[in-house]
Amino acid sequence: MVSVVEKTSSAGAREIPLLNIANVLTLARVALVPVFAVALFMDSGQSTAWRLVAAGAFAIAAVTDRFDGQIARNRGLVTDFGKIVDPIADKALIGTALIGLSLLAFLPWWVTVVILVRELGITALRLIIVRRGVIPASRGGKLKTVVQIFAIGLYILPLEQVASWLISLAHITMGAAFILTVGTGVHYIYRAAVLVRSKHE
Numbered sequence: 679m680v681s682v683v684e685k686t687s688s689a690g691a692r693e694i695p696l697l698n699i700a701n702v703l704t705l706a707r708v709a710l711v712p713v714f715a716v717a718l719f720m721d722s723g724q725s726t727a728w729r730l731v732a733a734g735a736f737a738i739a740a741v742t743d744r745f746d747g748q749i750a751r752n753r754g755l756v757t758d759f760g761k762i763v764d765p766i767a768d769k770a771l772i773g774t775a776l777i778g779l780s781l782l783a784f785l786p787w788w789v790t791v792v793i794l795v796r797e798l799g800i801t802a803l804r805l806i807i808v809r810r811g812v813i814p815a816s817r818g819g820k821l822k823t824v825v826q827i828f829a830i831g832l833y834i835l836p837l838e839q840v841a842s843w844l845i846s847l848a849h850i851t852m853g854a855a856f857i858l859t860v861g862t863g864v865h866y867i868y869r870a871a872v873l874v875r876s877k878h879e
Contacts, residue, residue, distance in 0.1 A: 700749045703742040707767045710739040715774050718834065723782040729836040736834055739771050740827045769797060775830045784833055789856060793826070796863040807870050818865065822858040829855040 714735040720728035743764075773794055779785035832848035 701763070703745060703749070704764050704767055707739045707742045707771060708763070710735050710742075711767075711770050711774050714739065714771070715778060718775075718778045719782070723784065726836045726839060729834060733831060733834045736771070736775060736831060739767075740831070743768055743771070765801060769801065772797065772826065772830070775834065779830070779833050785852070789852065793856065793859050796859050800863055800866050803867065803870055807874060810874055816862065816865065816869075818858065818862045822855065822862045825851065825855040825858055 714732055717728050717732035717735060723729065776785065776790040776793060780787045780790040829848065829851040832844070832851055837844040837848060
């Protein structure tokens with residue numbers, strides 16, 4: 679089995695399998711992205727059955743995002759591979775969903791553009807300041823992710839065939855996700871500026 683070596687304080691060095699359960703879950707999320715996209719675009723997004731398949735694939739991928747990092751930390755399975763691929767998988771899933779929904783005219787393009795610019799911009803900012811320090815995810819950031827996923831999931835589901843009030847719920851939830859996305863983005867930029875300033879003092 680392919681493995682990497684991670685330094686530990688107790689044993690000096692310990693082999694961590696590259697294909698451990700955490701990384702396998704991350705790779706499964708990557709593999710689900712094209713499955714989700716194909717299901718979403720079947721019959722131009724008008725098929726109830728395929729929309730449900732797309733929603734199922736999105737939900738499974740979202741669940742793996744919840745557990746892969748937690749498993750890696752709890753079991754000491756953190757690898758450089760996981761650190762790189764995990765955020766890529768997250769952005770691929772969210773980006774594909776948002777762009778797909780906008781292409782199908784289910785979601786306004788300006789919402790998709792603002793959210794993606796925020797997500798990619800903050801990711802780039804993390805890479806720029808990583809040598810100066812790491813800013814841990816805030817409660818607001820974690821809440822943003824949960825609300826984003828829930829809102830996108832509602833838009834994927836064929837709610838128009840169930841009840842009109844559910845469509846209103848989807849709009850309200852996406853509005854909350856949008857506000858949290860922009861607000862936490864601004865807050866992260868502020869925290870990054872404080873960190874950089876403190877390193878210069």
